[in-house]
Amino acid sequence: MKLHTREWGTGDRVAVLVHGIMSDHRTWRRVAPALADKGYRVIGVDLRGHGASGRGEYGAEIWADDLAETLPQGVELTIGHSLGAMALALAVERLAPERAVYCDPAWDLDENVTAAASAFAYFKRAPRAMIKAFNPRWEEADVDVELATLAAWDPATVQVLPDTYAVSRTPAHPVVPSLVVLADSSDLVSPDLEGELKKRGFEVRTVPGVGHTLYRDDFEGFMTALDGWI
Template sequence: MRLHTRTWGAGDRVALLIHGIMADHRTWRRVGPALAARGLRVIAVDLRGHGATARGDYSARLFADDLVETLPTGAEVAVGHSLGGLALSLAVERLAPRRAVYSDPAWHLPGPEQGFGGPEALAAAKTLSREEITAMNPRWEAVDVGIELETLAVWDENTAFGLASAFGADLLPARPVVPSLVQLAEPSPMISAPDAAELARRGFEVRTVKGAGHTIHRDDFDGFIASLDGWI
């Protein structure tokens, strides 16, 4: 499936931005212009079932295949957040960016044994109110809360059920296909301390943004950018 995209900047050096579940390209409203100001042409997608992209069947593999169908190969850097990080890890060999950044990637989605209700609980986020989003993300700017409401309104919550097999599964990549940074929230709901140590053992660089929530680029934009030193 060809994905809807949003581009900032121009030129031959390309950065790719891949959002998490429930979001779309608008989650990168500050990141896109910041990378464009560094001379990059920044392309952000709306994954299938999100934003202006069509609906369809859903699975991690399909999300990855869509990235390969839509995005250019050989980008300077590719950044994937949460579900976007999972999809990127399944597409990275085919996309062949020079570097990859996985921002709190969904490689170990919590299941019922971790006290999370699985895809049903995730799909229920469709009806979150402004007050609930604000309470869950106290460090977000008001504009990001508004964008979240807008993206939830157009999000197909069935995407959550397409990821049912991922809940409780260990999806840590065996190795970094390209030089790769794993950027973690503190604490990360996706990557435990043992997972982080194992990723480092497998050859990933792991950096934690102190005090940041899962959506690091919204929770602490300056910390997010600082954490990318040497990777952007």
């Protein structure tokens, strides 16, 4: 499926941004313009079931196939967050970017994934007060974006998560030079997995004091963690 995309900037270098579950390209409202200011043409996608992209069957390989069908090959930089990092890792060999950044990647979810999927579906109708309570460091504009992206999101996407994570999605090795940027005390990447990623050849950095949507909790801290990669 060809995905809906949004572009920022007109630079000679190209950066691709892939959002996580329940979100869409609007989650990158600060990251994308910052990369454009650094000379990138930035492409943000809406994954299938999110934003303005189509609906249909969902699954890890399907999301990855959509990225491979939609995005240009050989770009300078790709960044994926959470579920988007999982899809990006599955598509990265076909996309062949110069560098890949995986933000708090959803590569291995434990036996509680079914309960997590139910919780995600509940957020479809989360009121503004709940979004703010869960994310006290967000700017008001991020809360606005979250409400808009939830309204555009198909909650059927979470129904495939148990099957998606019946097997590990952690890459055996980095196909291209790869950075993993973690939330502080990440709920998705344990200390053991972090150590394993380093052994496999990934560079790993942590943004202190942030939660899962690290680039919205601490935009400056997130951009600093990308030093040398953007």
